[in-house]
Amino acid sequence: MTEATHTEGHMTEPHPTPVPSTATSGPLRILITGSAGFVGSHLVERFLNEGHTVTGVDNYISGQVSNTDLFRDHPRFTFIEADVSHGIPYTGEKLDWVMHFASPASPPHYQQFPVETLMVGAQGTQNGLELAHAHGAGFFLASTSEVYGDPHVHPQPETYWGNVNPIGVRSCYDEAKRYAEAITMAYHRSRGVNTRIIRIFNTYGPRMRPDDGRVITNFVHQALRGEPLTVYGDGSQTRSFQYIDDLVEGISRLMMVKYHEPVNLGNPEEYSVVEIAEVVKDIFGSGNIVFEDLPSDDPKIRKPNVDVAKRLLRMKYTNDVQLRLEILKEEWGKLK
Template identity: 70%
Template structure:
């Protein structure tokens, strides 16, 4: 099949593109490198089925140069420092960007998939969060440029589904980690991994008792591929319900890289959700899906790859060792 993927140079987008290309599909990737990385494009261009167009999807989507079976909309800054630095671009890619992608799908008779986010739940009052939970979001706080953009993106996706009969999917991505994350994305996993590899103290915002669920990127991509095969238009959570506090997480990474490092606490971030954990009962029943990569293993894979990226020598967690089954 032939797929147009926005945000193909991003962390999740590039992994999804790799998976689709590996299955033999054709992918037209679009990115403006606002937060995507050229090196991800470079990797993808090694596949003959990949074509890349540098463009801002909030302005216009390129002519895909042929028929399309799917439009997958993954473009958006996704980490707090990036979207707070680019609040208006973030709002636009949720609104105009999503609409351009929907219009393209409509024009090509393609199906459409929106990458939404657990941020639509905001600072939730219900734990874990099922898809039926409406969320608890500050509509005009400093995170609203992302949260409200994604809620809007869901609303317009459903409007195209209801009003135009477009075949649509919505995934709500919970925290995801793995290779190809930007070193400066400001999220806990990359912060901790890069701090640990640099031998610096690990910095935790607030007491660190806010929890996160961490899903390895390959699990997420598997969920996306399964949902593409099921005609279900409502939102579907994709995340790992195993809950860790941010502090636990800092300790896990520190111990995996440099056990002697200090963990230091900074003031809490504004509107930082205290707890968020997916209820994945829907994905289990609809897709037979559940995360399979244990946190420790995923972290080891990520750390090994980040070591290579930053030019550090491999350790016991070398890429070769990681191919083996682990207990």
Template identity: 75%
Template sequence: MTLPLHILITGSAGFIGSHLVERFLGEGHFVTGVDNYISGQKRNTELFLSHPNFRFIEADVSYGIPFEGENLDWVMHFASPASPPHYQQFPIETLMVGAQGTQNALELAHGHGAKFMLASTSEVYGDPLMHPQPETYWGNVNPNGVRSCYDEAKRYAEAITMAYHRTKGIDTRIIRIFNTFGPRMRADDGRVVTNFINQALSGQPLTVYGDGSQTRSFQYVDDLVEGIARLMGVTYHEPINLGNPDEYSILHFAQIIRDRVNPALNIVFGPMPQDDPKQRKPDNTRALQLLGWAPKVTLREGLERSLGCVQTTSLPS
């Protein structure tokens, strides 16, 4: 990318958003972050507040994005509660940031002639009947279950992104982010990586839901950020999977963390949540061909880098 760009990131105080801010500032770009802290964290804003190229706007993008600058090269829409405990606590807000939030971000991009990137998700595949999932797979999502506030919001966000691309010619990107982990994840985000790490570090038994045979793939955040940066340099409008295809059963994953932190800990089993996907694994062929991208950080390397970096704030009540 040529220097410097002006990049606006919604959800800049979130886990992934904050890593994007860090990357782009490190490359010399100007970054405007936007967050309302519904699930983002102020410490992720404070990290960058002293940087001369960083600006922050506290706003709920579902009600508008009060950006007053003139030049904008990219609008990157990463705002949304993204872990099941968060989005199920805020289902209407999650639906709104997928619809009104995405539309406001698209309008901002359109008004400034900026490019637009949507952070979509592997959740658009739901509980997939095809494995691994290529981008051409249409998914298996319950349209009105307890997870639908997130899954359908993101499917809608893809649809309106393509509608703006088709009718208004906006230069759009859609990434489908698979499970990602790394430093600055919230300790209370309820996702399996942070749950296991927290339980292990605090000497508690690790809780596996169901029999643990359901599988997940875990991508280290630096790999995701590299894929995003490469996609900004390519003109391509269809969705692109970004995820690590190394697949682990949840039980095996618990064992890896347990053995790394404290082999004496127990693993206990709890009831499977409603509509929980049984397996999820990206087909990365498109990203490899288009971007020359493949994840490089193994699960064990990523865990080493993440242990000790888990944060310990609580959800807003």
């Protein structure tokens, strides 16, 4: 794709200092909302493996009980079933981090629960910030590339303000995350909360729900069922695809850096949707590709500018979608 030269909706570009180390200073006590979700469960696994103590919170609106069951008997894991929009009923020892990853994240889920999605982005974020403030803990917000909407700038840097339809069918998610970023920055500036914000671009890997509704999940499970692969529009719209391990690594590194502006986490390699369909078709030996109308407000282009992540976190990315899908083929085949 050709990079756009638009300058609308930009602010001054940040100049972060490179991180000297990604090592932790010792065992931490971490609370993760959305711990039964795709990304949240991988964070639980990472932190438990590193020797930290983790409290997970989820109400299973889009998370999976099976993800909680993976850690339920671990001696350093505690689970609280709760809707964080109504409060976070944590009464344990002093926390080092509150990590807010609770929210429906795929279009079918957040369009099914639009009010709940808005509330977890608004009230749920504030409840997490209040808990972090009370404990003197860091607060880590999982935001999204959807804050850029259907972008006029390509690839999208953190300094781009976005092109979002505030009343469209996707607005419940887009605007919830934009508000979540705003209140997170407000708590940092006015109350001194040690905050982090990431904007997650398309991520895939184990533990995604079969009905997730996003590109790779749709294609893989259609292929496993022997169905045609459904491409919306003409398939020329683009996406970048990040494997879950890379996202978790970026999150872990950002925790070790005092940097409070948003950071894009995503793979800068760009594919058209029809190109991904062809890759899945070849790997899984599936049938034809069929085309349907493009959904409302579906972005035409989506690719992160990761200059900040490279400078700040020393992140490196590889173009490995085909390799990762080969690895996942057996695991996802169990869901057939």
